[in-house]
Amino acid sequence: xxxxxxxxxxxxxxxxxxxxxxxxxxxxxxxxxxxxxxxxxxxxxxxxxxxxxxxxxxxxxxxxxxxxxxxxxxxxxxxxxxxxxxxxxxxxxxxxxxxxxxxxxxxxxxxxxxxxxxxxxxxxxxxxxxxxxxxxxxxxxxxxxxxxxxxxxxxxxxxxxxxxxxxxxxxxxxxxxxxxxxxxxxxxxxxxxxxxxxxxxxxxxxxxxxxxxxxxxxxxxxxxxxxxxxxxxxxxxxxxxxxxxxxxxxxxxxxxxxxxxxxxxxxxxxxxxxxxxxxxxxxxxxxxxxxxxxxxxxxxxxxxxxxxxxxxxxxxxxxxxx
Amino acid sequence: xxxxxxxxxxxxxxxxxxxxxxxxxxxxxxxxxxxxxxxxxxxxxxxxxxxxxxxxxxxxxxxxxxxxxxxxxxxxxxxxxxxxxxxxxxxxxxxxxxxxxxxxxxxxxxxxxxxxxxxxxxxxxxxxxxxxxxxxxxxxxxxxxxxxxxxxxxxxxxxxxxxxxxxxx
Numbered sequence: 001x002x003x004x005x006x007x008x009x010x011x012x013x014x015x016x017x018x019x020x021x022x023x024x025x026x027x028x029x030x031x032x033x034x035x036x037x038x039x040x041x042x043x044x045x046x047x048x049x050x051x052x053x054x055x056x057x058x059x060x061x062x063x064x065x066x067x068x069x070x071x072x073x074x075x076x077x078x079x080x081x082x083x084x085x086x087x088x089x090x091x092x093x094x095x096x097x098x099x100x101x102x103x104x105x106x107x108x109x110x111x112x113x114x115x116x117x118x119x120x121x122x123x124x125x126x127x128x129x130x131x132x133x134x135x136x137x138x139x140x141x142x143x144x145x146x147x148x149x150x151x152x153x154x155x156x157x158x159x160x161x162x163x164x165x166x167x168x169x170x171x172x173x174x175x176x177x178x179x180x181x182x183x184x185x186x187x188x189x190x191x192x193x194x195x196x197x198x199x200x201x202x203x204x205x206x207x208x209x210x211x212x213x214x215x216x217x218x219x220x221x222x223x224x225x226x227x228x229x230x231x232x233x234x235x236x237x238x239x240x241x242x243x244x245x246x247x248x249x250x251x252x253x254x255x256x257x258x259x260x261x262x263x264x265x266x267x268x269x270x271x272x273x274x275x276x277x278x279x280x281x282x283x284x285x286x287x288x289x290x291x292x293x294x295x296x297x298x299x300x301x302x303x304x305x306x307x308x309x310x311x312x313x314x315x316x317x318x319x320x321x322x
Numbered sequence: 323x324x325x326x327x328x329x330x331x332x333x334x335x336x337x338x339x340x341x342x343x344x345x346x347x348x349x350x351x352x353x354x355x356x357x358x359x360x361x362x363x364x365x366x367x368x369x370x371x372x373x374x375x376x377x378x379x380x381x382x383x384x385x386x387x388x389x390x391x392x393x394x395x396x397x398x399x400x401x402x403x404x405x406x407x408x409x410x411x412x413x414x415x416x417x418x419x420x421x422x423x424x425x426x427x428x429x430x431x432x433x434x435x436x437x438x439x440x441x442x443x444x445x446x447x448x449x450x451x452x453x454x455x456x457x458x459x460x461x462x463x464x465x466x467x468x469x470x471x472x473x474x475x476x477x478x479x480x481x482x483x484x485x486x487x488x489x490x491x
Contacts, residue, residue: 075349078349078353109372109450109451110372110373110376110451113373113376113377113380114376116376116380116384117376117379117380117383117384118379120379120380120383120384120385121379121383121384123384123388124356124388124391127388127391127392127395128391131349131395139395142395143392143395143396146388146391146392147392150385150388150389153384153385170451
């Protein structure tokens, strides 16, 4: 009996965790729109509720009640499957992200690999969505997205290996514990920059939003999507940004470590600041050209990430001050 | 519980593998292959080999198959006539398949079960990742490095083959 109560309790915890994630994702859209507004000296959405606080709820209701169109030349099965893959692949990653030492779904010993594995499955959502729409702009967007995500995954993984070498573990909890006192951003400044660049390319945000670049491709792979199928893609995109913020916090900014405030608060503050940084970048930089995007990944980030890994490994094996 | 999951996953694996061979459209075949990869990862996980399962996802599902899908989508193969190949209706293929099936059945019937049960007895817990790294970089270093040379040669070969004649860049 006791075991069953424990199990139910655990399930409730998991549901609560994902409810928090989905709530955050909804309100991240509002944050992004408001902050972008401020960056561009305008107000942003501020009409629904005080300071526009009910806007995400209104958007959600609107998306749910819109007509769900499927264009006649779409491949129905894959057309429906694509947004589901996108969202599920990202949400599965959150299972391995602890929000504090206690509030998490699972403390995996191979957490980092698990996250890499599931976030790499997100490519199929973009690819299938673009292809199954039966529209040339969608197809181009999907192909671009897949090429971009696959090529930026390599520098991203190499940058993460630097962190793994320093902490000697793939578990999120142990990586955070290894940073008590000195955050990895101080020991891996180059790695942090590579991580941020690669991860914003992975999430497909400006300046890397070639996937849905509106002046060339209408809306890329999302062109033919409407109603909640579009909503799923949208949620997946913001969940990916949230995942990136949480990862940056855990891997480079000391996770939930910090004085005075409770761990959960520190984690929240740091993740919010990273997310704010992403918005800032989006408001600041123009979009890259596609060839620039590819040469940045293969000719700049790859060698830098390899050099970073080499130096990190050398310093770990032959510590200069010890 | 584990036995039930094992049979479920095995059924899915066989179904997906058959779908790879028999589905007419190339995209359906590739997506079945993806399903097969995922199910295989599940089977590895069931065996307690988390590392293998995750690398299966990262390398095969996350990278190799993406290229397959890209190629299939770029070539738009479904406009081509359906491939005229390997359907059990043809007598030669059907008899070959029946022979293979009989062979498998014979193996299953007469081979001694490896340690009893479909799970092969008690599953040993996977060694920690540190042990794997130590093995890889001490005892098996030569093979490991030789594999990388092989991969490099394959990559160079692919680049040479994909280059157009007369293009020296």
